[in-house]
Amino acid sequence: MGFLDIDNATKSYGAVEVLHKVDISVQEGEFLVLVGPSGCGKSTLLNMIAGLEEITSGEIRIKDQVMNGVHPSNRNIAMVFQSYALYPNMTVGQNITFGLEMHGVPKPERDKAMHEVATLLQIEQLLDRKPGQLSGGQRQRVAMGRALVREPDVFLFDEPLSNLDAKLRVDMRTEIKKLHQNLGTTIVYVTHDQIEAMTLSSRIAVMNGGYVQQLGTPQEIYDTPANIFVATFMGSPAMNVMPAKVAMLNGRPHAEVATHDGSMAQLPFSQDNLAAWDGRDILLGIRPETITDMDGADRKSSNIAQMTNRIVVTEPAGSDTFVSMQLGGRDVIARMRSDAEVAAGQDFDFAVNMEKAVAFDPESEMRIVP
Amino acid sequence: MSQATQDTAIRTGRVTRALIYVVLILFSLFYLLPLYVMLSNSVKPLEEITGGGMMNLPQVFTLEPWIKAWSSAQIGVEPTGLRPYFWNSIKMVVPAVIVSTILGALNGYVLTKWRFKYDTILFGLMLFACFIPFQIVLIPMARMLGLMGLAGTTWGLALVHVVYGIGFTTLYFRNYYAVFPTELIRAAQIDGAGFFQIFWRILLPSSGPIAVVSIIWQFTNIWNDFLFGASFADANSQPMTVALNNLVQSSTGVKEYNVHFAGAILAAMPTLLVYIVAGRYFVRGLMAGSVKG
Numbered sequence: 001m002g003f004l005d006i007d008n009a010t011k012s013y014g015a016v017e018v019l020h021k022v023d024i025s026v027q028e029g030e031f032l033v034l035v036g037p038s039g040c041g042k043s044t045l046l047n048m049i050a051g052l053e054e055i056t057s058g059e060i061r062i063k064d065q066v067m068n069g070v071h072p073s074n075r076n077i078a079m080v081f082q083s084y085a086l087y088p089n090m091t092v093g094q095n096i097t098f099g100l101e102m103h104g105v106p107k108p109e110r111d112k113a114m115h116e117v118a119t120l121l122q123i124e125q126l127l128d129r130k131p132g133q134l135s136g137g138q139r140q141r142v143a144m145g146r147a148l149v150r151e152p153d154v155f156l157f158d159e160p161l162s163n164l165d166a167k168l169r170v171d172m173r174t175e176i177k178k179l180h181q182n183l184g185t186t187i188v189y190v191t192h193d194q195i196e197a198m199t200l201s202s203r204i205a206v207m208n209g210g211y212v213q214q215l216g217t218p219q220e221i222y223d224t225p226a227n228i229f230v231a232t233f234m235g236s237p238a239m240n241v242m243p244a245k246v247a248m249l250n251g252r253p254h255a256e257v258a259t260h261d262g263s264m265a266q267l268p269f270s271q272d273n274l275a276a277w278d279g280r281d282i283l284l285g286i287r288p289e290t291i292t293d294m295d296g297a298d299r300k301s302s303n304i305a306q307m308t309n310r311i312v313v314t315e316p317a318g319s320d321t322f323v324s325m326q327l328g329g330r331d332v333i334a335r336m337r338s339d340a341e342v343a344a345g346q347d348f349d350f351a352v353n354m355e356k357a358v359a360f361d362p363e364s365e366m367r368i369v370p
Numbered sequence: 371m372s373q374a375t376q377d378t379a380i381r382t383g384r385v386t387r388a389l390i391y392v393v394l395i396l397f398s399l400f401y402l403l404p405l406y407v408m409l410s411n412s413v414k415p416l417e418e419i420t421g422g423g424m425m426n427l428p429q430v431f432t433l434e435p436w437i438k439a440w441s442s443a444q445i446g447v448e449p450t451g452l453r454p455y456f457w458n459s460i461k462m463v464v465p466a467v468i469v470s471t472i473l474g475a476l477n478g479y480v481l482t483k484w485r486f487k488y489d490t491i492l493f494g495l496m497l498f499a500c501f502i503p504f505q506i507v508l509i510p511m512a513r514m515l516g517l518m519g520l521a522g523t524t525w526g527l528a529l530v531h532v533v534y535g536i537g538f539t540t541l542y543f544r545n546y547y548a549v550f551p552t553e554l555i556r557a558a559q560i561d562g563a564g565f566f567q568i569f570w571r572i573l574l575p576s577s578g579p580i581a582v583v584s585i586i587w588q589f590t591n592i593w594n595d596f597l598f599g600a601s602f603a604d605a606n607s608q609p610m611t612v613a614l615n616n617l618v619q620s621s622t623g624v625k626e627y628n629v630h631f632a633g634a635i636l637a638a639m640p641t642l643l644v645y646i647v648a649g650r651y652f653v654r655g656l657m658a659g660s661v662k663g
Contacts (some may be wrong), residue, residue, distance in 0.1 A: 073560060088554075
């Protein structure tokens with residue numbers, strides 16, 4: 001039993017099922033991020049938790065109370081919308097206290113709560129302004145203030161940072177994280193930005209096509225993706241996925257991958273169970289940062305494989321240098337230290353940290369679990 | 371935007387510019403001519419008009435025709451002037467405008483923010499109200515008013531105008547609210563506001579421009595209506611337009627043109643005033659939502 005239970009929740013519009021038996025249990029104080037591409041059903045799920053959309057079948061419970069059919073205002077939730085949804089005709093102060101007013105809280109208490117929240121978010125000087133006179137970041141704070149003032153059981157965030165410019169987004173992201181750490185509230189947060197998902201969450205639900213593809217901590221999602229969708233959706237640049245063949249060498253399963261000239265690179269797996277796949281095709285997944293130069297290889301890793309391949313393009317990005325090459329017939333990107341000595345057209349000795357490599361079944365696209 | 375129009379505007383020389391102004395001034399004089407005739411003749415003694423000086427400025431200035439038109443001219447059988455009928459019109463217009471505007475706003479709110487099955491079909495049917503000719507509804511409407519016991523009353527007339535106006539006001543408000551962010555409604559729902567609280571506290575305060583459009587449109591249409599007034603009102607509930615007609619059409623005695631002119635201006639005054647006061651909001655409201663800002 002969690003704090004917020006989503007139990008086999010399904011949503012259909014007519015005959016079209018858009019969410020298929022979603023099953024998530026959120027603990028108190030947890031920061032759950034729903035992440036996925038547009039149309040994956042993450043906002044629909046959030047709206048179902050909020051009560052703005054009905055549940056076709058299944059159950060949603062908050063603190064063991066079934067919420068199906070309960071009006072949004074009686075669920076003790078608060079929501080921060082993508083557009084902030086501040087009431088344009090009211091001042092910031094009125095915006096923040098509107099919910100309390102609707103719940104019949106007397107004015108002195110409302111004002112007290114408003115000032116507490118305004119102090120917390122540093123927006124006291126804005127209380128008498130109208131939303132139209134605020135900047136994007138200020139509106140964002142007011143929207144959060146409106147949610148905080150109600151002291152709800154669950155906070156729902158619907159892509160709250162996507163309307164901000166890049167720099168402000170990073171600042172506000174840190175701020176939301178701080179707020180969560182200080183207040184210890186339960187948060188469900190929807191985003192399509194996988195970096196937001198990784199940085200903010202205590203757990204992530206990766207969604208696609210109305211299914212939860214994987215539910216786990218950021219580290220689990222990143223290191224052991226359940227399938228190719230999760231592997232390529234999370235991480236930037238995306239995980240390199242290339243066709244390979246499993247071959248036994250010295251009693252150990254290796255991945256055989258074609259390099260630029262057709263010769264085979266042999267990369268030893270750390271997972272012994274892949275011996276069962278001897279001679280079969282797999283899809284090999286390698287994160288860009290696990291392909292480096294020999295000096296930059298992870299010293300803690302017990303399985304660094306060496307591979308010679310030709311560099312096609314180098315892209316210095318300041319902190320890193322991205323190097324692309326041909327591997328298994330695909331464009332593969334390596335993320336190196338910025339001072340790695342690389343040049344396009346050069347044959348280069350790469351170090352591949354095979355401890356972090358994952359293998360996928362090419363038919364089901366699921367990860368081959370050790 | 372303004373930059374672009376400046377760059378692409380046709381460059382004109384001094385002569386062409388002068389020519390354009392001359393033509394424009396001539397046109398405006400032409401359009402203002404009827405107003406001049408009405409105003410100048412309404413402040414002349416009758417002899418100056420019958421003496422053939424219709425286009426002249428008044429030699430003797432008098433407000434007598436205005437006073438007579440307002441309070442003592444013969445309307446039908448009673449020498450009451452237009453005054454009682456002016457109040458009839460006010461009593462008909464004010465409730466009809468308020469009620470039809472509020473109902474239109476409510477309809478627009480429901481049709482955009484509380485969507486239900488077949489709502490677009492319902493809206494389509496309501497739009498028919500904008501295109502039905504007045505004449506078609508005369509007889510059924512008379513029967514309905516009779517059944518409701520409202521025949522020949524100002525309230526009955528107001529009801530007719532409310533019914534006829536809802537199509538327009540619904541159209542205005544629906545289109546205005548269609549671009550009103552639905553997230554605001556959802557936020558208010560989560561905050562605990564009910565159906566009418568959302569309407570009064572969130573939606574209506576943001577509806578200024580379209581409310582002005584609706585009010586001007588309804589006011590001018592209802593005030594200027596003649597057919598419904600002539601068909602459904604009795605002698606005591608006639609609106610201004612019908613009374614003006616009776617004043618001008620009376621076939622006994624001398625035709626007092628100066629009084630007729632004054633009466634016509636009196637009848638037109640309220641719509642003119644409304645338009646002058648609120649006109650600039652009218653265009654703004656009509657444009658709202660049609661162009662994405």
